[in-house]
Amino acid sequence: MANRPSEIYLDYNASAPARPQVIEAVAEALGDVGNPSSVHRAGRAARARIDKARRDVASLVGGSPAGVIFTSGGSEANNLALKGFRGHRLLISAGEHDSIINAVPSATRIPLLESGLIDLEALRRSVGEEKGPFLLSLMWANNETGVIQPVGEAAKIVHEAGGLMHSDAVQAAGKLEIDMTASRIDLLSLSAHKLGGPQGVGALILREGLDIAPLIKGGGQERSRRAGTENAAGIAGFGVAAGLAKEGIAGYGELAELRDCLEVRLKEAAPGIKVYGEGEPRLANTSCFGLRGMKAETLVMALDLAGVAVSAGSACSSGKVRPSHVLQAMGADEEDAGAAIRLSLGWASKAGDLEQFLDAWLAHYQRSQAA
Amino acid sequence: MSQEGSASRKERARPIYLDYQATAPTDPRVLDAMLPFFKEKFGNPHSIHHSLGQEAEEAVEEARAQMAGLIGADPREIVFTSGATESNNLAIKGAARFLKENKGKSHIITVASEHKCVLECCRKLEREGFTLTILPVERDGLIDLAKLEEAITEQAALVSIMAANNEIGVLQPSAEIGAICRRRDVLFHSDAAQAVGKIPFDVQELGVDLVSISGHKVYGPMGIGALYVRRRPRVRLIAEMDGGGQERGLRSGTLPAPLCVGLGEACRIAAEEMEEEAVRLTALRENLYQIVVGSLDGVVLNGHREARLAGNLNLSFLGVDAEELIKAVPQLALSTGSACTSASVEPSYVLSALGVDDEVARGGLRIGIGRQTTTEEVSEAATILIEAVRKLRAQAPKAAM
Numbered sequence: 001m002a003n004r005p006s007e008i009y010l011d012y013n014a015s016a017p018a019r020p021q022v023i024e025a026v027a028e029a030l031g032d033v034g035n036p037s038s039v040h041r042a043g044r045a046a047r048a049r050i051d052k053a054r055r056d057v058a059s060l061v062g063g064s065p066a067g068v069i070f071t072s073g074g075s076e077a078n079n080l081a082l083k084g085f086r087g088h089r090l091l092i093s094a095g096e097h098d099s100i101i102n103a104v105p106s107a108t109r110i111p112l113l114e115s116g117l118i119d120l121e122a123l124r125r126s127v128g129e130e131k132g133p134f135l136l137s138l139m140w141a142n143n144e145t146g147v148i149q150p151v152g153e154a155a156k157i158v159h160e161a162g163g164l165m166h167s168d169a170v171q172a173a174g175k176l177e178i179d180m181t182a183s184r185i186d187l188l189s190l191s192a193h194k195l196g197g198p199q200g201v202g203a204l205i206l207r208e209g210l211d212i213a214p215l216i217k218g219g220g221q222e223r224s225r226r227a228g229t230e231n232a233a234g235i236a237g238f239g240v241a242a243g244l245a246k247e248g249i250a251g252y253g254e255l256a257e258l259r260d261c262l263e264v265r266l267k268e269a270a271p272g273i274k275v276y277g278e279g280e281p282r283l284a285n286t287s288c289f290g291l292r293g294m295k296a297e298t299l300v301m302a303l304d305l306a307g308v309a310v311s312a313g314s315a316c317s318s319g320k321v322r323p324s325h326v327l328q329a330m331g332a333d334e335e336d337a338g339a340a341i342r343l344s345l346g347w348a349s350k351a352g353d354l355e356q357f358l359d360a361w362l363a364h365y366q367r368s369q370a371a
Numbered sequence: 372m373s374q375e376g377s378a379s380r381k382e383r384a385r386p387i388y389l390d391y392q393a394t395a396p397t398d399p400r401v402l403d404a405m406l407p408f409f410k411e412k413f414g415n416p417h418s419i420h421h422s423l424g425q426e427a428e429e430a431v432e433e434a435r436a437q438m439a440g441l442i443g444a445d446p447r448e449i450v451f452t453s454g455a456t457e458s459n460n461l462a463i464k465g466a467a468r469f470l471k472e473n474k475g476k477s478h479i480i481t482v483a484s485e486h487k488c489v490l491e492c493c494r495k496l497e498r499e500g501f502t503l504t505i506l507p508v509e510r511d512g513l514i515d516l517a518k519l520e521e522a523i524t525e526q527a528a529l530v531s532i533m534a535a536n537n538e539i540g541v542l543q544p545s546a547e548i549g550a551i552c553r554r555r556d557v558l559f560h561s562d563a564a565q566a567v568g569k570i571p572f573d574v575q576e577l578g579v580d581l582v583s584i585s586g587h588k589v590y591g592p593m594g595i596g597a598l599y600v601r602r603r604p605r606v607r608l609i610a611e612m613d614g615g616g617q618e619r620g621l622r623s624g625t626l627p628a629p630l631c632v633g634l635g636e637a638c639r640i641a642a643e644e645m646e647e648e649a650v651r652l653t654a655l656r657e658n659l660y661q662i663v664v665g666s667l668d669g670v671v672l673n674g675h676r677e678a679r680l681a682g683n684l685n686l687s688f689l690g691v692d693a694e695e696l697i698k699a700v701p702q703l704a705l706s707t708g709s710a711c712t713s714a715s716v717e718p719s720y721v722l723s724a725l726g727v728d729d730e731v732a733r734g735g736l737r738i739g740i741g742r743q744t745t746t747e748e749v750s751e752a753a754t755i756l757i758e759a760v761r762k763l764r765a766q767a768p769k770a771a772m
Contacts, residue, residue: 007423014424015415015625023409030405030592033388033396040697040704041386043393072453072594075614075624099614099623193625198409200453200594200627215611217495218456218488227488228456229394229587231594234630300420309414309421 008308008353012194012285012346013143013171018237019196019347025240026198029233036230037221046232053239057203060242061169061188062179067206069225070235074170074191075099076215077204080226081166081187082107082137084212088164089134091126093118093149094329097168100137101325110136112329116147116277123154127161135164140172140188144326144342146286147277148172152183159184164210170194170202174245175252175283186210192234196347197241201234248347255345256284262343262354263287269362276327276340285346288327290339294368299341299361306360310343386704387748391682391739392537392565393706397633398590398742404636405592408629416628417617427628434635441638442563442582443573444599450618451631454596455564456488457611458583459531461622462560462598463492465608466581467501467528470558472609476528480504480557482514482543483724485533489562493531502526508724511675512541520551527557534566538708538721538737539674540683542570549578558606564588564596568641569649569680574599580606586630590742591637595630598622648742652681655740655749660684662753667760671731673722682741687727687734688760690767696736699759703752706737 009017018026029049034042036050050070058065071077078099082090090107092100095116101107110126111119118138127134136158141148155165166187172178174195180188186207193199206212211225218227266289267273276288290296296312303310323337332340343357388396408430416431418424432446439446452458463479470476481493483505490505497503504522508514514532523530530552535542545561552559560581566572567582568589574582582599586592600606600621614623664670669689688696693707708719718732740749 009413009423011415011418011421011423014418015413017413018409023406026409027402027406030397030402031399033394034704035390035393035587038390038393038704038706040390040706041701042388042390042704072457073624073627076453076612078614079612079623097614098616099612102613102616102623191625193415193627198627198629199415199625200630216457216460216488217491218459218486227460227491228454229585229593231453231592233397233592234594234627297420304421309418309423311418311420 008356010310010343013344014311015193016196016346018198019244022197022237022241026233026237029236036232049236050230053235056239056242060246061173062181063205064208069204069222071202073202074189077189077202078168079103080204080215083215085135091136093138095142095326096139114331115280116145116330118149124157137166140167140169141283143171144324145277145288146283148281155184192238192241195241195245198234198237201231201238253284258351258354259287285344287343288340292336292339294339296339296341302364303360308357308360310341312341386702387752388704389738390704390706391741394587395590395741397592401591401633401636405629405633408632416626431626431628431631434631437635437638438597441642443575448599448602450598450600450621451626452596452598452622455583455585458596458598459488459562460492461611462581463531466558467496468609469607470528476526478502478524478526479529480522481531482506484508484536484721486537486562489531510725512539512725513675516547523555523557529558531560533562535680537565539685540680541674542678545577553578586634589637589641592630592633595634649681656684659749659753666757673735682739684738686736687731691734691760691763693734693736700755
């Protein structure tokens with residue numbers, strides 16, 4: 001620890017640190033033995049914990065507890081949602097997460113507008129051509145830009161054409177009010193660690209009355225929709241995180257003030273900066289921007305040396321040097337996309353964190369200008 | 372009804388946990404190793420451009436090495452999953468589908484007493500057009516190697532036979548199975564959820580190609596497991612979960628760093644303590660068995676007497692229904708069989724596969740002991756069980772009238 005400066009963590013969309021109450025709940029559940037499928041008392045206690053979490057998670061997004069299928073994370077939830085409807089034609093937006101795109105590589109892509117929003121006209125045209133059963137997958141909010149999609153409107157279009165609507169709400173949940181029932185979403189994906197819960201747990205929530213073919217077969221856990229001994233401790237932590245996130249939603253928008261202030265100051269220093277999704281409905285915590293000519297990879301490493309953790313694009317693909325498909329779908333060329341970095345704030349972020357980021361960014365900027 | 376008062380009084384104390392094959396308590400050392408990765412070291416292990424991510428990644432890789440070390444594998448042969456069920460699904464469906472698509476092989480072989488999820492996966496493949504052979508087990512729970520040899524056809528893609536049974540604890544002759552599979556050029560998958568960390572398990576010695584491992588059954592956390600995938604000769608799989616391409620494309624999704632670290636620490640502890648622990652548990656188990664058969668008639672031991680996990684006993688008390696017995700002893704946490712199916716009232720299919728009659732199958736009580744089980748607990752449990760069996764047997768004729 002001594003060999004590096006104190007950490008400023010601005011990468012919440014990659015993984016949010018678990019909240020103390022969550023860690024407590026996980027540690028407590030880990031300390032208790034009991035397979036939730038066992039009928040003895042130890043098993044029943046584990047079962048009760050899971051049922052409580054099921055209610056809390058459903059409540060965060062306006063879903064029904066009976067529709068909650070706990071999974072190992074957001075990627076599994078997305079895979080289950082799309083692969084669970086064989087025989088359906090699949091439509092996805094061009095800005096979806098890799099776990100959607102790669103799960104169904106042959107899916108029809110609905111383009112994004114330059115704003116980052118889905119092209120609803122293109123969606124209308126596309127669903128107009130559908131003859132058989134189909135499913136649209138549209139993320140609630142984008143992991144890279146934070147742009148919030150008009151999922152309710154899209155769902156209306158989809159339902160009128162007789163289709164099903166899935167939304168990957170991994171980034172949106174806990175950051176804005178979500179009501180999957182009111183928005184008429186049939187399937188919704190969640191990840192615990194993106195909202196202050198533990199890694200290794202997520203959920204797919206089905207609307208009432210909808211059924212799905214399991215991806216992982218075996219014992220009858222999760223009403224035979226997802227086999228495997230439940231991650232009881234992780235699920236307990238997820239429930240606590242969901243409860244805390246729900247309480248925090250009302251005040252979550254305040255992060256936008258910090259973010260907007262930062263974006264203004266960045267542009268004052270370098271007017272050429274492009275902020276993706278600017279002026280559009282955006283998650284309060286996310287800022288994705290770049291300055292043409294300033295390579296994101298070098299910048300991210302320089303910031304890390306200065307003790308600030310941000311990311312270039314999404315974490316899943318950040319191991320590989322590949323320009324973001326999301327930004328390209330918004331019309332960015334390879335050089336622009338290769339210059340973009342993502343800042344994402346969260347529950348433990350402070351105004352001072354952004355000050356430190358700005359100092360580090362400016363130092364790198366000035367060095368690159370001098371060179 | 373008269374015992375209700377004393378039962379509820381007893382129920383207030385923590386029950387004696389005798390269900391280690393369902394799940395094992397997380398070792399406190401494992402929990403200690405995990406906690407920093409929830410607190411200050413919370414990075415996403417795939418965010419390798421900043422140091423918090425790198426720190427998580429390094430810890431995950433160390434855990435991978437610890438996991439590999441326990442089974443004599445190369446760390447690159449370990450794929451982290453969410454648990455043994457996912458590992459079984461990925462191994463069986465992934466390997467079989469690959470071999471069908473690329474080599475035209477369409478035959479899979481498994482055993483009647485396998486874990487439910489293995490059987491489910493095989494049946495799913497059968498519906499996709501595979502030929503499925505389900506081998507019987509002998510009265511002692513072991514397979515007949517000659518029958519395996521006979522069952523393997525030219526079309527055979529995969530043999531899936533568990534290392535240790537989750538209900539009766541019997542240890543299949545994995546090394547012999549591995550040798551047969553090698554000779555006949557068919558992949559060998561071993562569901563070793565109950566075996567790894569309990570008995571010596573070396574992938575080279577056993578000649579296995581795919582091995583499923585569970586975190587919570589080796590005193591690690593729930594929600595994590597692993598699949599060993601042999602590199603030489605290379606075993607190819609079709610992935611079930613696509614996305615960011617983590618785990619060499621075999622299993623996408625953010626790796627849960629704290630859980631990986633927990634599994635790694637659990638493996639490290641198992642590697643160190645397994646041998647001594649097996650001696651201790653065998654003595655406890657034998658002691659329990661001797662007390663019970665010394666005090667009661669009509670006790671049937673299900674599964675091979677010696678070729679079984681040190682921490683497992685499966686007993687049928689003639690004339691006593693196991694569900695009734697479990698209800699009569701709330702001070703003990705016990706199961707009849709697999710937790711996955713324990714809510715159902717069917718007799719155990721594992722016991723039925725042994726060819727025992729319904730009375731024995733319905734009477735099967737699984738007693739699983741492990742790391743936290745003490746000598747005192749075992750003696751106390753024996754006394755409680757014997758008393759309850761005697762009481763139930765005494766009531767039985769009246770009930771029959």
